[in-house]
Every structure is written in C-alpha cells, then in structure tokens.
Amino acid sequence: MKTAEHASLAKEFIRDEARTDWHDETLWWIRQKRDKAVHNLPEWEQLRQWASEIKDHTLSNLHQYLLEFEQNAMANGVQVHWAIDGADHNRIIKAIADKHNAKKIVKSKSMLTEECHLNEYLIASGIEVIDTDLGERIVQLRHEPPSHIVLPAIHLKKQDVSETFHTHLGTEAGNNDPQYLAASARTHLRRKFLEADLAITGVNFAIAETGGVVVCTNEGNADMGAHAAPVHIACMGIEKIIPKASHLAVFTRLLARSATGQAITSYTSHFHRPRQGQEMHIIIVDNGRSRQLGRDDFRNSLKCIRCAACFNTCPVYRRSGGHSYHTAVAGPIGSILNPNLDMKANADLPFASTLCGSCTNVCPVKINIHEQLWKWRQVIAKEGYVAGSKKAGMKMMAYVLARPGVYRFAGSVARWSLRHFGFMAKIKSLNPWYRQREMPAAPKESFREWYVKNRKQ
Secondary structure: OOOOOHHHHHHHHOOOHHHHHHHHHHHHHHHHHHHHHHHOOOOHHHHHHHHHHHHHHHHHOHHHHHHHHHHHHHHOOOEEEEEOOHHHHHHHHHHHHHHOOOOEEEEOOOHHHHHOOHHHHHHHOOOEEEEOOHHHHHHHHOOOOOOOOOOOOOOOOHHHHHHHHHHHHOOOOOOOOHHHHHHHHHHHHHHHHHHOOEEEEOOOEEEOOOOEEEEEEOOOHHHHHHHHOOEEEEEEEHHHEEOOHHHHHHHHHHHHHHHOOOOOOOEEEEEOOOOOOOEEEEEEEOOOHHHHHOOOOOHHHHHOOOOOHHHHHOHHHHHHOHHHHOOOOOHHHHHHHHHHHOOOOOOOHHHOOOOOOHHHHHOOOOOOHHHHHHHHHHHHHHOOOOOHHHHHHHHHHHHHHOOHHHHHHHHHHHHHHHHHHHHHHOOOOOOHHHHHOOOOOOOOOOHHHHHHHHOOO
16 A cells, blocks of 8 residues: 655655665666667667567467466476466465465565565564575565566665665674675575575566476576475466467567667576475466456556666666556556555556656567557546646646647746746746756747748848
8 A cells, every 4th residue: 555646755755865866877887788789789679579469469468378278287297377457366375384284485576476465464473484586685684665676776876775784683783885785695595495494586588389388597596495495486467478489588688688788687587397306386376367457448567577777777767766656567657556555545657757758669569658658647537536736737837838829828928927027936836747857947938939030031
C-alpha cells in the first residue's frame, strides 16, 4: 500500500541536490555504456525486431506454449505449480517449505517475488529469507525495497553501504573500499548458502520446447543457491515463455547490452531438471498478467525482459529515484504495468513522465512505452482517478487551445503579466513549477507575431 504519490515522494528524494545529481549522472553513464555496446553490433535493430516478433507470436499463443512448457518440465522431473495471484504464489512456496521443514531460505533476484511481497510473508511465518544478490542484500539489511530492477541499490553510495555493513555485519567503520565491502558480503553470504534448506530463483526465460528455465546473473548467486540447497523453486510470470531454445540467443544478446552495456551476463544458467536427490519446483504466476494481455492498448507491455534500459534513460526516473514510484517495478515500464494491478493506487504513475519517447527508443523488444503511458492517462481520467483540479485545468486549456483568438489574447496577457508582475511567479507557494526551475524572461512577442512581421523579408 502506497503512502504518498510520486510527486510528493520525488520531492523528498530531490531534497539532497548533490545526491540527486549523482543519481542522474550515474544512470546516464549506464545509458551511455548501453549505447556503445549497441553501436558495436551492426545487427542490433534486426535483433530488436526479431525479439519483438517472437514475443508478439508467443503472447498470441500463450496458452499453447505454457501447456507445452508444463508438459516438458514435468517430463524432466520438475514439479509445476500454477498461481492465480501473489497470495497464491506465496502460499505455494510456504507449503513447499513446510513440507521440507525449511526454516532458512536463500533467494536470488526476482522481481516477481518482490511484486508478490514474498519476503514479508515468509518472515512473518518465522522463516529466514536472505536475498543473495549483493544489491538486494544491501537494501534488505536497510529494510528498504529495491529502487531499480537491475541495480537495486543504485540510490546508495559506497559510504551508505559501508555504514550499513558496519551496523549489520560488523565491518570496519569508515572503510569505504568497494573490494573490502564486496569481500565482506561474500563471506557473510557464503555461510547463508551452506545453511540454506531451500533456494528460490527468478526466471529470465522459460523455454517451452525444453521445459527448462534460464537465469541470468553477474554474481553467480542463483547458481550457488540452486546447486547447494536440497530444494530449488523457480518463480516466473506467464510472460517469461519463449517458444524454442534457438530463440534464446536473440534475447541474451539484447538483455545484458540493454541493462548494463555488457556483451552478456557473467552467468547464463540453464536449469532443466533437479540434480540427483534434489527437488525442483517451478511456479507459474498470473497476478494480473492475463488481464493485461486482454487490454489491446497495453498487451505488448508483457514483452518486457526486465532490462531496465527505460529506467536508465528516463529523465523523470533519474531525477526522482525508484522509491518515488512506490511499487516493486518502478520507472517507465512499471508505470504501464502497475495501473493494471491496481488502477486507483497507481493512478499517479503514468503522469510521472515527460512522454519524450526515449524509453521506447531504447527498449530492446520495441514496447511503445511512451504511447502506453499516454493511453493510460486517458483510461485513468475516464475512470475518475484524476484530481478535480487537474480535470478543470485541462478543460480550460482545451478551450483556449481550440480557439485561436482566445489563445492569442491569453498569450499576450501572460507575457504582459510576466513583464510587470514577474516577481509573483517566483513565489513558490503560488507557482509549484518554479520550485525546481528558473523562470525564463517573458518574450517581447509571440512566435506568430514575429512570423507575421518577418515572413515577407
């Protein structure tokens, strides 16, 4: 349950101007790495097109491929479960844990389990859940949600991590050396891997043809958990399916380059069956995805491969931070996925965008993100989840823009007012726009007036 809307949460984030600038610059640096990686691949646009078409085909035949995947996974000795929503997903995992008397669980990165609030559910049931992705573990120790789906602790500096580790892991106070901090985390997590009764992983891709799942990581923590624990549970949304193993190469070439600018993730791990003596489960989760599939304007948001390229390029996300989106999946893609889950609670998110289209330009599977943000605004307004003041303002603006004479008169009044009473525009309580900006000088004439005067020259 959110406690505030994006604008007020973003206001808190940008109070620290230096940190906001650093956050903005760091994410743009990642975007630039992505661009360099893309430019070194002449067939990049062809890969995007293939990926988009594969996903379009899969979503149009999802029932067929899900059943094919289930059949092949079960033939491999994997137990397959279906969950209608997050609560169902959590109950299934709890039942498996209870069956094996599992009290200690290690979990690799999984945005689905974040979406379902699995950690809170299991911890409330007396089960220890340890996130083993380094960024996820940092924010877990701080009792914070991830702020980014690939870089969960991107909002933190090394000094913050040092303080967190000193408090919770007993590391040296004030030691900000990244190598020392990473080694300390590795020592801490190694013991957790060895003690675990059960391991949970996410799923990047599920292959219908083989019944196997693929997990992409840079730390190898998913492999450590899945190979060491006697029980492995892989959690996936229904949209993770791709038809054939031969399609996988298209997506792995796109994923890491889009996410971090790497050619490929350090580990691309394939899980087809449990090892001898191990039990393996796959939980296939809907949680509103079939409803999104039925929305013609929004169905292709289910193509998302969770690379976060749209986060790294978005001027709003970079300047407002992930926590301002008050959901598990933030950024532009989260702003078109989350209204589907709860339109009222997430009605503010599609408005947290400039509609500049940069998110669409970088999306490796060609989701028309900015267009869907615009369409969600219309749906949300129609459903009555827009503030009355905004609706009144838009009606007034529509009236003015539809009447050229009124528009020209309003413009001349506004310019005259700014020239003579411009100081009032700098009163922040009267002009929220000014709080984070500088007021430009009022022009002496409109573009139309300038054009009429100069078109004969």
